[in-house]
Amino acid sequence: MLKQVMDIWELLDDPGVDGTAVATFFTAAGLPPASVTRVKGEAGKTDFISFVISGRSGRSHGGSRPTLGVIGQLGGIGARPARLGLVSDADGALVALAVALKLVAMGKRGDVLEGDVLVTTHICPDAPTIPHDPVPFMGSPVDMDTSLKHLVSPAMDAVLSVDTTRGNRLLNHRGFAITPTVKEGYILRVAEDLLSLMVETTGRPPMVLPVTTQDLTPYGNDVYHINSILQPATVTAAPVIGVALTAESAVPGSASGASQPVDIEQAARFVIEVAKAYTAGQAQFYDPAEYERLVALYGRLDRLQRKGDPRHA
Numbered sequence: 001m002l003k004q005v006m007d008i009w010e011l012l013d014d015p016g017v018d019g020t021a022v023a024t025f026f027t028a029a030g031l032p033p034a035s036v037t038r039v040k041g042e043a044g045k046t047d048f049i050s051f052v053i054s055g056r057s058g059r060s061h062g063g064s065r066p067t068l069g070v071i072g073q074l075g076g077i078g079a080r081p082a083r084l085g086l087v088s089d090a091d092g093a094l095v096a097l098a099v100a101l102k103l104v105a106m107g108k109r110g111d112v113l114e115g116d117v118l119v120t121t122h123i124c125p126d127a128p129t130i131p132h133d134p135v136p137f138m139g140s141p142v143d144m145d146t147s148l149k150h151l152v153s154p155a156m157d158a159v160l161s162v163d164t165t166r167g168n169r170l171l172n173h174r175g176f177a178i179t180p181t182v183k184e185g186y187i188l189r190v191a192e193d194l195l196s197l198m199v200e201t202t203g204r205p206p207m208v209l210p211v212t213t214q215d216l217t218p219y220g221n222d223v224y225h226i227n228s229i230l231q232p233a234t235v236t237a238a239p240v241i242g243v244a245l246t247a248e249s250a251v252p253g254s255a256s257g258a259s260q261p262v263d264i265e266q267a268a269r270f271v272i273e274v275a276k277a278y279t280a281g282q283a284q285f286y287d288p289a290e291y292e293r294l295v296a297l298y299g300r301l302d303r304l305q306r307k308g309d310p311r312h313a
Contacts (some may be wrong), residue, residue, distance in 0.1 A: 001098060001102050001265050001268050001269050001272070002262075002265050003096065003285065004098040004102045004105070004264045004268070005098045005099040005221060005234065005261055005264050005268060006261065007098075007101060008097045008098045008101060009086065009094060009096075009259075009261070011025055011134065012077050012086060012090060012093065012097075012125075013085055013086045013227070014125070014127075015062070015080055015125050015126070017037065017077075017080065017123060017125055017161075018047050018123055019034075019035055019036035019037075019047025019048065019049045019122075019124075019242050020036075020302070021099070021173075022034070022049055022089075023036050023049060023125055024045075025050065026100065026101070026104070026258045029101060029104050029105075030104050030107075030108055030285070031051055031053070031059065031100070031104050032052070033053075034049050034050060034051045035049065035050045036048070036049050036211060037049075037150060037206075038229070038239070039141075039142050039146060039150065040141070040142075041137055041140075041141040041142035041143065042125075042141075043128045043139060043140070043141045043142075043144070044124065044127070044128070044141035045141055046076070046122045046124035046127070046140065046141045046142060047122060047123045048120065048121075048147075048150035048151065049120070049121060049122065049123060049125070049303060050118065050119065050120040050150075050153070050188075051118070051119045051120075051242065052116055052117075052118055052119075052276045053100060053103040053104065053107065053113070053116065053117045053118075054112075054116055055112060055113040055114050055115040055116045055117070055120065055279055056112045056113065056114055057114050057115065058105070058114070058115040058116030059115075059116055059155070060116050060280070063115070063116045065115030065279050065280070066115050066157040066158065066278065066279060066281075066293070067115055067116040067117070067118055067156055067157050068117050068118070068119050068154070068156070068157070068158055068159075068160065068274070068275050068278050068279055069117075069119075069153060069155075069156030069157075069158065069160070069232075069238070070096050070099055070100075070117060070118070070119045070120075070157040070159075070160050070161060070188035070271055070275070071092075071119075071120050071121065071152065071160070071161045071162065072092040072093040072096030072097065072119070072120070072121030072122075072164065072234070073121075073151070073161050073162060073163040073228055073229060073231070074087060074089045074090060074091075074092040074093055074121070074122070074138065074140075074163065074164065074228075074269070075089050075124075075127045075128075075137065075138030075140040075172075075228075075253065076090075076123055076124035076125065076126070076127020076128075076138055076139075076140060076141070077089070077093050077099060077123060077124060077127075078090070078124070078125035078126055078127065079126070079127055079128070079129055079138060079254045079256075080125055080126040081126070082129065082257060083164065083218065083254055083255075083256045085257065085268045086100055086256065086259060087253060087255060087256050087258070087259075088158070088164050088166055088251055088252065088253050088254070088255045088256075088258035088259055089127075089138035089164050089253035089254065090115050090161045090164070090259060091162070091163075091164040091245040091259055091264055091267075092121065092162045092164060092245075093121040093122070093123065093197050094129045094264050094268075095103070095162045095245070095264055095267050095268045095271060096119050096120070096121045096162055096258065097121065098264070098265075098268040099117075099119060099268050099271045099272055099275070100117075100119040101274070102268070102272055103117060103272070104133050113256070113275055113276055113279045113280070114279045114280040114281075115277070115278070115279025115280070116155075116279070117275050118153055118155055118156055120151045120152075120153070121151070122147065122292035123140055123235070124140065127140055128140075128141070129140055129252075129253075129254045130209060132167065134169060134250045135168065135251075135252055137167065137254075138225065138253040138254050143219075143220075144218070144219040144220070144228065144231055145218075145220075147231075148231060148232060148235045149235075151232060152232045152235050152236050154236075156236065156238050156239055157180055158238050158239050158240075158241075158278060158285045159232055159233075159236065159239070159240040159241070160240075160241055160242075160243050160271055161229055161230065161232045161233075161237050161240055161241070161242050161243065161272060162229075162242075162243040162245075162267065162271065163227060163228060163229035163242060163243070163244060163245070164227075164243035164244075164245045164253055164259075165177075165209060165226065165229055165242075165245060165246055166245065166246060166247040166250065166251035166252075166253070166258070167250055167251060167252055167253055167287070168226055168250060169250055170209065170210055170226065171207065171209050171210070171244070171246050172248050172249070173207050173303070174246065174247050174248050174260065174263060175202065175204075175207065175245075175246060175263050175266060175267075176205070176208040176243060176244060176245050176246060176263060176267040176270065177207035177243075177244045177246050177268060178190070178191075178194055178198065178208060178209065178241055178242065178243055178244070179196075179207055179208070179209045179211050179230065179241055179242035179244065180207070180208070180211060180215055180241075180306055181239050181241050181285050181286045182211070182230055182233040182239070182240045182242075183233070183237070183238075183239045183240070183242075183291060184237055184300065184301060184302040185216060185300070185301025185302050185303065185304035185305055186291065186294060186301050186306065187211060187213075187216065187276050188239070188287075188290075188291065188294075189286075189287075190208050190288045191241060191284065191285050191286065191288075193277065193282075193284055193285075194241060194274060194285070195208075196285065196306075197219065197270060197273045197274055197277065198270055200273070201266060201269050201270045201273055202266055202270070207246070209226075209229075209242060209246070211226065211230060211242070211243045212226075214302065215216060215229070215230045216230055216233060216234070216304050216305075217234065217304055217305075217307075217308070218231070218234045218305070218306065218307050219231060220307055221307050221308055226291070227253075228245055229242035230242055231256060233304075233305070234305045236307070237302075238248050239286045240283035241285060243267055243270070243271065245263060245264065245267060247262075295311075
């Protein structure tokens with residue numbers, strides 16, 4: 001998928017790029033018109049964009065196969081004028097859009113997935129940066145609540161949230177990793193089916209990013225988050241797995257020249273394989289019976305999806 005990655009890279013590495021330019025590119029590639037919504041915030045503007053790649057038996061065709069959501073989670077693809085060019089934080093959008101482009105190419109040749117894939121991300125070439133330990137985060141022109149309203153859809157039966165996760169010391173590995181499955185406040189066991197797909201696509205042992213209870217809670221509650229990779233899990237009952245682009249040392253999200261095309265390609269190829277298997281009913285994100293057993297024994301934890309009660313502070 002290096003071709004798709006580099007095509008998207010060149011498309012996004014432009015100070016004038018916006019959602020309309022991306023949508024036009026995909027229309028020329030053969031995808032039906034995308035949904036583009038411009039949202040303005042205190043720190044600027046961004047364009048949210050979403051694509052539906054229809055499956056053979058997906059709901060868009062009246063079928064019953066499940067829909068996979070692929071979210072390119074990020075603050076911005078650029079930090080202009082502070083930094084020129086694509087920044088490390090852009091990888092979520094790069095992966096998500098490369099996946100969409102590859103699925104379009106596959107469909108033209110007759111390799112159509114069983115279910116639908118809904119791809120969402122946003123395009124901002126001049127996002128702000130914000131302080132964070134151990135390295136600065138990329139900010140966003142709009143707040144997280146607004147962002148999630150446009151990125152997460154009720155149509156998504158399961159979600160892969162792709163996010164650059166190089167600004168930490170928890171996983172010293174260059175490539176990508178997945179998180180355990182998160183569902184309604186529970187950190188569930190790591191999905192065995194996805195571990196197998198990771199091994200098959202990389203030819204290496206699987207990598208798992210450790211997450212904590214703090215990471216499952218919404219931004220704005222004044223607790224530490226590794227980054228925004230699991231923020232989609234705060235607004236959906238669907239199981240969410242993070243796909244993290246990682247590095248051997250802490251790299252700021254605002255660093256330019258830090259994205260690794262081969263790593264992005266591996267992550268995108270992994271997402272494609274998950275999409276094939278999940279929409280065909282050949283891979284699970286979690287065990288529904290085990291989840292229900294946990295709820296029966298310990299109750300619901302969906303309160304972690306809310307910002308919390310200040311009376312408990």
